[in-house]
Amino acid sequence: MFHTNYDHKSVLLEEAIQALNINSTGVYIDGTFGLGGHSKLILSKLTKQGRLLAIDRDWTSIKIGKIIADRDSRFTIIHSTFSKINKHINNMGLIGSVNGILLDLGVSAFQLNDDSRGFSFMRDGPLDMRMDISSGQSAAEWLSKASLENIIWVLKTFGEERFAKIIAKVIVSTRRYKPIVRSIILSKLICDIVPYRSMHKHPATKSFLAIRMYINNELEEIIQVLEDSLAMLSPLGRLVVISFNSLEDRLVKNFIRDHSCIISMPPKIPLTDYQIFNKYKSKHKLKDMGKLMPSKQEIKRNTCARSAILRCAEKLFI
Numbered sequence: 001m002f003h004t005n006y007d008h009k010s011v012l013l014e015e016a017i018q019a020l021n022i023n024s025t026g027v028y029i030d031g032t033f034g035l036g037g038h039s040k041l042i043l044s045k046l047t048k049q050g051r052l053l054a055i056d057r058d059w060t061s062i063k064i065g066k067i068i069a070d071r072d073s074r075f076t077i078i079h080s081t082f083s084k085i086n087k088h089i090n091n092m093g094l095i096g097s098v099n100g101i102l103l104d105l106g107v108s109a110f111q112l113n114d115d116s117r118g119f120s121f122m123r124d125g126p127l128d129m130r131m132d133i134s135s136g137q138s139a140a141e142w143l144s145k146a147s148l149e150n151i152i153w154v155l156k157t158f159g160e161e162r163f164a165k166i167i168a169k170v171i172v173s174t175r176r177y178k179p180i181v182r183s184i185i186l187s188k189l190i191c192d193i194v195p196y197r198s199m200h201k202h203p204a205t206k207s208f209l210a211i212r213m214y215i216n217n218e219l220e221e222i223i224q225v226l227e228d229s230l231a232m233l234s235p236l237g238r239l240v241v242i243s244f245n246s247l248e249d250r251l252v253k254n255f256i257r258d259h260s261c262i263i264s265m266p267p268k269i270p271l272t273d274y275q276i277f278n279k280y281k282s283k284h285k286l287k288d289m290g291k292l293m294p295s296k297q298e299i300k301r302n303t304c305a306r307s308a309i310l311r312c313a314e315k316l317f318i
């Protein structure tokens with residue numbers, strides 16, 4: 001048995017499963033298995049005919065998922081990124097038949113609290129930051145050779161960091177005599193030059209987030225899976241996404257808006273309602289089901305939930 005020795009609390013657990021509006025014989029995808037909190041609740045709602053495909057790019061999640069898959073034939077787990085779910089669903093012959101897709105974005109507290117991963121500015125460990133340690137470059141490798149301009153761009157684009165220029169300059173001058181290979185080296189270096197803006201926000205928060213998002217190609221991953229979701233979902237199938245920062249949430253919000261806007265035609269246009277519907281139906285594939293945030297009680301129980309936003313959309317029956 002694989003033990004994590006970790007008190008895992010899935011964010012917006014009940015709310016996400018409710019938003020999926022589970023059909024007990026349906027086909028579901030959990031694109032971010034993590035420690036399986038959401039997956040386990042989905043499985044508990046499915047009958048023998050139901051199926052759940054889970055994906056994660058982290059090998060720890062795959063080990064945990066395989067334990068469930070070994071004893072539950074309704075469940076499959078694949079080591080992959082969610083931008084490739086479409087390919088797996090296609091191989092399974094399930095394009096257009098998926099009743100719900102859940103994405104609980106970002107890293108899990110389990111990954112953040114593992115010193116050996118380098119995700120946290122509060123812990124000392126090798127500065128890796130890859131969710132999948134078997135592919136791509138680590139944060140330390142990237143920082144050892146990235147140009148000043150590239151570092152500034154990453155900090156600004158993915159962290160919206162006001163002090164991007166000065167942080168990048170210090171990284172480039174420091175690495176000449178001291179390799180930045182541990183999380184605490186990078187964290188201290190930023191603390192020395194960036195003032196504490198608020199008691200609750202460590203000065204390295206934005207830089208660590210930016211580097212992690214860049215190293216894991218996080219925004220591209222989201223853009224791809226959202227696009228693919230339209231083909232994967234069945235009519236009335238649900239897309240449920242939990243985001244943890246404004247960049248992620250903006251992508252999800254805009255995607256849902258762009259595919260579900262109400263068509264407003266100028267008055268006196270010489271088309272019947274039926275003709276208008278047929279003309280525009282191929283463009284509008286989703287119904288916006290709204291958003292929700294964690295309750296005060298959930299945030300009190302689990303501070304990781306404080307920035308979470310859940311958005312839900314339903315594929316139209318056309």
Ligand SMILES: C[S@@+](CC[C@H](N)C(=O)[O-])C[C@H]1O[C@@H](n2cnc3c(N)ncnc32)[C@H](O)[C@@H]1O
Binds near residue numbers: 009033057
């Ligand atoms: C917030 S956790 C999910 C927690 C999970 N819902 C639970 O209840 O245990 C996010 C997970 O998604 C995975 N992940 C993030 N981006 C991914 C991607 N592009 N493809 C596949 N997995 C990804 C991470 O490795 C992490 O395990």
